[in-house]
Amino acid sequence: xxxxxxxxxxxxxxxxxxxxxxxxxxxxxxxxxxxxxxxxxxxxxxxxxxxxxxxxxxxxxxxxxxxxxxxxxxxxxxxxxxxxxxxxxxxxxxxxxxxxxxxxxxxxxxxxxxxxxxxxxxxxxxxxxxxxxxxxxxx
Amino acid sequence: xxxxxxxxxxxxxxxxxxxxxxxxxxxxxxxxxxxxxxxxxxxxxxxxxxxxxxxxxxxxxxxxxxxxxxxxxxxxxxxxxxxxxxxxxxxxxxxxxxxxxxxxxxxxxxxxxxxxxxxxxxxxxxxxxxxxxxxxxxxxxxxxxxxxxxxxxxxxxxxxxxxxxxxxxxxxxxxxxxxxxxxxxxxxxxxxxxxxxxxxxxxxxxxxxxxxxxxxxxxxxxxxxxxxxxxxxxxxxxxxxxxxxxxxxxxxxxxxxxxxxxxxxxxxxxxxxxxxxxxxxxxxxxxxxxxxxxxxxxxxxxxxxxxxxxxxxxxxxxxxxxxxxxxxxxxxxxxxxxxxxxxxxxxxxxxxxxxxxxxxxxxxxxxxxxxxxxxxxxxxxxxxxxxxxxxxxxxxxxxxxxxxxxxxxxxxxxxxxxxxxxxxxxxxxxxxxxxxxxxxxxxxxxxxxxxxxxxxxxxxxxxxxxxxxxxxxxxxxxxxxxxxxxxxxxxxxxxxxxxxxx
Amino acid sequence: xxxxxxxxxxxxxxxxxxxxxxxxxxxxxxxxxxxxxxxxxxxxxxxxxxxxxxxxxxxxxxxxxxxxxxxxxxxxxxxxxxxxxxxxxxxxxxxxxxxxxxxxxxxxxxxxxxxxxxxxxxxxxxxxxxxxxxxxxxxxxxxxxxxxxxxx
Numbered sequence: 001x002x003x004x005x006x007x008x009x010x011x012x013x014x015x016x017x018x019x020x021x022x023x024x025x026x027x028x029x030x031x032x033x034x035x036x037x038x039x040x041x042x043x044x045x046x047x048x049x050x051x052x053x054x055x056x057x058x059x060x061x062x063x064x065x066x067x068x069x070x071x072x073x074x075x076x077x078x079x080x081x082x083x084x085x086x087x088x089x090x091x092x093x094x095x096x097x098x099x100x101x102x103x104x105x106x107x108x109x110x111x112x113x114x115x116x117x118x119x120x121x122x123x124x125x126x127x128x129x130x131x132x133x134x135x136x137x138x139x
Numbered sequence: 140x141x142x143x144x145x146x147x148x149x150x151x152x153x154x155x156x157x158x159x160x161x162x163x164x165x166x167x168x169x170x171x172x173x174x175x176x177x178x179x180x181x182x183x184x185x186x187x188x189x190x191x192x193x194x195x196x197x198x199x200x201x202x203x204x205x206x207x208x209x210x211x212x213x214x215x216x217x218x219x220x221x222x223x224x225x226x227x228x229x230x231x232x233x234x235x236x237x238x239x240x241x242x243x244x245x246x247x248x249x250x251x252x253x254x255x256x257x258x259x260x261x262x263x264x265x266x267x268x269x270x271x272x273x274x275x276x277x278x279x280x281x282x283x284x285x286x287x288x289x290x291x292x293x294x295x296x297x298x299x300x301x302x303x304x305x306x307x308x309x310x311x312x313x314x315x316x317x318x319x320x321x322x323x324x325x326x327x328x329x330x331x332x333x334x335x336x337x338x339x340x341x342x343x344x345x346x347x348x349x350x351x352x353x354x355x356x357x358x359x360x361x362x363x364x365x366x367x368x369x370x371x372x373x374x375x376x377x378x379x380x381x382x383x384x385x386x387x388x389x390x391x392x393x394x395x396x397x398x399x400x401x402x403x404x405x406x407x408x409x410x411x412x413x414x415x416x417x418x419x420x421x422x423x424x425x426x427x428x429x430x431x432x433x434x435x436x437x438x439x440x441x442x443x444x445x446x447x448x449x450x451x452x453x454x455x456x457x458x459x460x461x462x463x464x465x466x467x468x469x470x471x472x473x474x475x476x477x478x479x480x481x482x483x484x485x486x487x488x489x490x491x492x493x494x495x496x497x498x499x500x501x502x503x504x505x506x507x508x509x510x511x512x513x514x515x516x517x518x519x520x521x522x523x524x525x526x527x528x529x530x531x532x533x534x535x536x537x538x539x540x541x542x543x544x545x546x547x548x549x550x551x552x553x554x555x556x557x558x559x560x561x562x563x564x565x566x567x568x569x570x571x572x573x574x575x576x577x578x579x580x581x582x583x584x585x586x587x588x589x590x591x592x593x594x595x596x597x598x599x600x601x602x603x604x605x606x607x608x609x610x611x612x613x614x615x616x617x618x619x620x621x622x623x624x625x626x627x628x629x630x631x632x633x634x635x636x637x638x639x640x641x
Numbered sequence: 642x643x644x645x646x647x648x649x650x651x652x653x654x655x656x657x658x659x660x661x662x663x664x665x666x667x668x669x670x671x672x673x674x675x676x677x678x679x680x681x682x683x684x685x686x687x688x689x690x691x692x693x694x695x696x697x698x699x700x701x702x703x704x705x706x707x708x709x710x711x712x713x714x715x716x717x718x719x720x721x722x723x724x725x726x727x728x729x730x731x732x733x734x735x736x737x738x739x740x741x742x743x744x745x746x747x748x749x750x751x752x753x754x755x756x757x758x759x760x761x762x763x764x765x766x767x768x769x770x771x772x773x774x775x776x777x778x779x780x781x782x783x784x785x786x787x788x789x790x791x792x793x
Contacts (some may be wrong), residue, residue, distance in 0.1 A: 206781060262704065267740065269716070271715055276720045276723075276724065280723055280724055295734055295735040295738055296735070298735075299735055302727075302728050303657075303728075303730060306673075306725075307657070308727065309673075310669070310672045310673050310675075310676045313676040313677075313679075313680070314675075314679050317710065317713070318679065319683075320680070320710060321682070321684070408721065504769055
């Protein structure tokens with residue numbers, strides 16, 4: 001942990017920006033470059049930056065949920081994304097969509113989004129588990 | 140249809156995730172783990188029944204048609220391997236409930252165990268080479284962590300060697316996949332089987348075949364590539380080494396059988412000839428290595444290697460009878476080997492060590508354990524009427540049929556040497572009195588009732604299975620015959636995969 | 642491309658054969674990246690043409706690299722990232738527990754036999770360093786005692 005004023009001030013600014021950007025990337029993912037994996041990496045690096053500036057304990061406190069639990073929840077999300085297909089007699093992981101509205105303004109929500117959120121959580125959880133574990137070793 | 144295929148993968152995956160969520164609640168975690176393993180067993184039985192009744196089952200994930208999407212396929216070989224994974228997974232899980240210490244459970248034994256089961260099951264069911272790679276990695280990372288779990292010095296030492304060699308094998312596998320894709324433009328195994336005969340660069344195909352042989356050979360610990368196994372398998376907790384001994388190397392063997400019957404059959408004289416030599420050397424070095432050891436689990440580790448030789452021998456003969464033998468041997472070996480490791484765990488519990496010099500007196504102290512040890516031990520060395528006898532008999536007949544007398548003689552000799560090291564364990568651990576006086580050896584009666592149920596129960600069931608396969612060998616031989624028929628015939632498998640259109 | 646992969650593979654083999662576990666780890670990283678390049682070249686290479694279908698079009702126009710191997714590489718990178726991160730932690734833990742990263746000195750899991758002749762594994766350079774340190778230390782001691790004796 002470095003006691004750098006510049007890093008700490010910058011982190012406060014960057015953290016929220018990076019988290020917001022990661023969610024933007026996550027939601028953008030289905031039809032354009034982006035997605036859960038890259039979004040998860042951005043979010044994970046936001047927390048990793050925080051832990052470098054303020055120490056791993058502060059980062060854990062900020063995250064509220066243990067990164068391991070986050071990864072597990074992500075796996076469950078991803079599995080859950082495959083299951084609705086059973087209701088319609090399709091194969092596992094066949095995408096199921098809901099549509100609201102008409103024409104250009106149609107809003108699509110579907111299982112691929114749930115899957116992407118699952119990936120997002122798994123990536124954050126897994127990366128931070130490793131990063132925080134390594135950082136805590138040093139103290 | 141495809142739900143039967145995906146269920147055995149989803150159940151342990153979900154169980155692992157739930158177990159992580161219950162990270163610090165030990166009783167709940169144990170309950171989830173046991174239930175998950177039970178459910179996994181049920182799904183594997185359902186899959187086996189489906190395949191037995193309806194033949195090869197294939198499913199396309201996400202309804203993407205065959206060569207593009209990920210295919211899951213279960214023929215009789217896959218189904219029986221998955222079934223045996225379910226049985227072993229459940230049994231060893233129960234055993235681990237009593238065997239694991241608190242430190243290891245708190246550090247995530249249960250989640251890792253189920254991740255391992257996910258990887259093994261996935262590797263058996265998948266019909267896509269790259270997907271196979273992914274399952275291998277899932278399995279590998281879980282096995283690294285399980286091996287190092289507890290962080291004892293010996294474990295870390297073993298885990299380093301295990302990790303280094305297996306990572307190299309992984310990279311080999313990846314390079315082979317890349318080259319194969321460059322050559323054919325597909326990684327679906329059935330599609331590969333169709334396209335590979337039309338590839339013009341025959342030399343390159345054989346090269347790739349050998350790359351795969353090396354990659355899977357490291358995983359399954361065959362002759363020149365086995366050194367990681369005896370360096371690491373005796374170090375972790377008993378339940379962990381039991382499931383490793385039963386399943387991990389066998390996934391490598393399964394991958395060899397699958398690729399060298401379905402895909403690489405163009406240059407049988409060369410590839411399978413090489414495999415035959417490797418098989419013979421594997422058998423001999425394994426059993427000789429075992430003869431030099433003095434610790435129960437290290438002896439058993441070397442025996443894994445020599446037994447792998449038998450399975451590879453069945454594949455290398457590449458006749459219907461040879462493959463029947465290989466399939467039969469796979470199933471028999473998984474049960475017997477896991478069981479022997481579990482028995483070794485009990486021996487340590489009762490006498491305080493696994494070093495043969497420092498234990499003894501078990502014959503007097505616990506007659507039940509004598510029976511439970513003798514059944515898998517004699518089966519391992521191929522004494523009739525136990526399961527190992529039929530497995531060896533079929534293999535030796537297969538080799539005599541095509542006139543490979545050398546390998547048949549090797550197989551018989553290695554069987555005898557196996558008996559020798561089993562008698563060594565017998566003499567040291569059971570006959571001889573304990574060096575520190577008879578009071579140092581506990582009997583089974585000294586365990587608590589729960590311990591007895593959880594530790595002895597799985598061993599008894601596995602022993603019963605061994606006897607059942609020995610006495611009623613016919614249904615199992617039927618199963619192996621069907622499996623080998625499918626492996627040699629190839630077209631039903633290819634049709635099942637490529638014919639399925641949404 | 643082929644030469645690059647060859648050079649990487651050769652370098653990684655050199656590193657893998659080292660006693661030093663950290664070097665072995667670097668060798669593995671290099672080797673897995675070499676494998677990624679193999680897959681990459683299997684997909685073919687075309688300059689400046691991402692395989693994206695233009696808006697409104699049904700197919701790719703012109704010659705493009707096959708995108709599937711690149712997806713495979715992405716998967717492989719993720720997996721090897723996980724495995725290597727774990728291996729790094731493992732090496733680090735081993736260093737903490739055993740106090741060495743010399744693979745020849747790790748004989749705990751497979752203890753040598755009593756009559757087995759094991760070459761002295763101590764790194765010769767380290768002996769020199771220690772000897773040098775001892776020599777320097779002696780000299781300092783001498784001087785200090787000399788200084789101490791001066792006023793007396």
